[in-house]
Amino acid sequence: MKPAPFDYLRPATVADALAALAAGGDDARLIAGGQSLMPMLNMRLVTPRTLIDLSALPELRRVEVADGWLTVGAAVTQNELLARPTLATEAPLLAAALPWVGHFQTRNRGTVGGSVAHADPSAEIPLCLVALEGEVVLRSARKRRTVPASGFFIGPLTTARAADEIVEAVRFRLRKPGAAYGFREMGMRHGDFAITALAATVEADRIRLSVGGVADRPTARDWPRLEGAALDEALNAFAWDLGGDDDQHATATYRRTLVRRLGRAVIEDAQTELTP
Amino acid sequence: MTALAAGTRHPVTITLNGQPRTGHAHPRTLLSDFLRHELGAHSTRVGCEHGVCGACTVRIDGVAQRACLTLAVQVDGRRVDTVEGLAREGRMTALQDAFHRHHALQCGFCTAGILMSLADWLVRVPKPTEAELRDMLSGHLCRCTGYAAIVRAVMDVTGQTTESVHV
Ligand code: FES
Numbered sequence: 001m002k003p004a005p006f007d008y009l010r011p012a013t014v015a016d017a018l019a020a021l022a023a024g025g026d027d028a029r030l031i032a033g034g035q036s037l038m039p040m041l042n043m044r045l046v047t048p049r050t051l052i053d054l055s056a057l058p059e060l061r062r063v064e065v066a067d068g069w070l071t072v073g074a075a076v077t078q079n080e081l082l083a084r085p086t087l088a089t090e091a092p093l094l095a096a097a098l099p100w101v102g103h104f105q106t107r108n109r110g111t112v113g114g115s116v117a118h119a120d121p122s123a124e125i126p127l128c129l130v131a132l133e134g135e136v137v138l139r140s141a142r143k144r145r146t147v148p149a150s151g152f153f154i155g156p157l158t159t160a161r162a163a164d165e166i167v168e169a170v171r172f173r174l175r176k177p178g179a180a181y182g183f184r185e186m187g188m189r190h191g192d193f194a195i196t197a198l199a200a201t202v203e204a205d206r207i208r209l210s211v212g213g214v215a216d217r218p219t220a221r222d223w224p225r226l227e228g229a230a231l232d233e234a235l236n237a238f239a240w241d242l243g244g245d246d247d248q249h250a251t252a253t254y255r256r257t258l259v260r261r262l263g264r265a266v267i268e269d270a271q272t273e274l275t276p
Numbered sequence: 277m278t279a280l281a282a283g284t285r286h287p288v289t290i291t292l293n294g295q296p297r298t299g300h301a302h303p304r305t306l307l308s309d310f311l312r313h314e315l316g317a318h319s320t321r322v323g324c325e326h327g328v329c330g331a332c333t334v335r336i337d338g339v340a341q342r343a344c345l346t347l348a349v350q351v352d353g354r355r356v357d358t359v360e361g362l363a364r365e366g367r368m369t370a371l372q373d374a375f376h377r378h379h380a381l382q383c384g385f386c387t388a389g390i391l392m393s394l395a396d397w398l399v400r401v402p403k404p405t406e407a408e409l410r411d412m413l414s415g416h417l418c419r420c421t422g423y424a425a426i427v428r429a430v431m432d433v434t435g436q437t438t439e440s441v442h443v
């Protein structure tokens with residue numbers, strides 16, 4: 001369980017990192033916190049020729065609030081964001097979901113941008129990004145572009161990021177006035193991969209339910225303020241659309257059951273907060 | 277830009293438990309292996325090498341992290357603390373004492389990592405609830421103690437009592 005040999009590059013600026021990435025082509029891999037990539041390197045699931053370390057780039061370590069967005073630099077760690085004193089007012093969903101990301105020790109090194117770039121279908125941060133209708137800021141040596149979360153996640157570990165681009169920042173929409181949020185997760189143990197994770201946003205005239213761990217990417221659905229049997233029916237239809245697969249952790253049937261049951265529960269959590 | 281070739285061993289200097297130490301590492305060398313094989317700091321254990329068991333947890337610039345998910349070359353110039361650095365002048369810390377008193381270790385394989393996590397975490401959460409503590413401990417696997425004695429030791433050293441019925 002040791003990585004295969006690679007050259008190690010630690011650029012001092014994002015521009016240097018982009019030049020190295022363009023030169024490295026398909027044989028280069030970016031590393032930020034490495035909490036997903038390092039196990040893959042150790043198991044030799046990936047064997048890059050060059051590793052480009054983004055973790056120390058000051059340009060990627062900023063958190064900003066402006067124009068209705070919480071913008072998190074790609075190398076900000078999950079625990080750094082969680083420790084932000086204003087997070088619960090700026091993005092209550094993130095404050096609720098981040099403690100579920102891995103463990104204390106991995107959140108100390110794992111980054112927000114890295115989790116989004118890795119795009120595990122059951123990961124909490126990509127789920128929050130979809131739930132909060134966020135964006136991913138991508139930068140290459142040629143240009144910078146912004147991709148909405150709904151178009152960024154394409155499938156398991158697959159995103160719209162091109163080979164010469166880095167995730168520069170991840171942008172979450174700030175809490176909307178009059179909106180309430182809920183988060184629930186089912187896993188084998190706290191800190192394990194989610195079998196199913198759910199995020200609800202409830203507003204005066206809208207419910208948005210986002211689900212991770214069932215489809216091949218985090219997926220959201222919007223409804224008017226459904227209740228009772230109508231909500232059950234909508235949840236059932238959503239569960240079937242998400243599909244899901246059997247794997248060593250759970251069956252697809254169980255995952256769909258969680259969408260129906262926990263979907264209702266997480267929506268009710270948010271509703272209670274909206275009208276206590 | 278720092279550029280280190282795959283086939284070469286590069287000098288890496290860290291402040292290990294307050295002492296400057298230099299060794300050599302290939303870019304692919306894990307911090308856990310660098311500490312054990314290059315610097316002879318054997319207290320840091322290696323269990324799974326994919327971030328799950330927590331045995332290799334050390335503090336880097338004070339922050340508890342997995343040494344098996346960190347490259348030695350990434351910590352060049354930084355401070356690394358391992359369990360060897362906890363005791364001062366041959367005297368164990370209050371936390372280590374509490375582990376001893378409560379029999380919070382049996383084989384001890386997991387203990388160094390748990391102590392290093394706690395050394396960081398208890399600074400941030402000085403009076404944890406038992407639920408918070410158990411959540412933090414979920415980042416460590418201990419196959420001997422069933423965690424009960426570990427929970428007792430930490431609650432004791434933070435001046436609290438355990439609530440669990442099954443302890
Ligand atoms: S050896 Fe590092 S977490 Fe298991």
Ligand code: FES
Binds near residue numbers: 381385386387417421
């Ligand atoms: S004391 Fe043996 S694994 Fe924890």
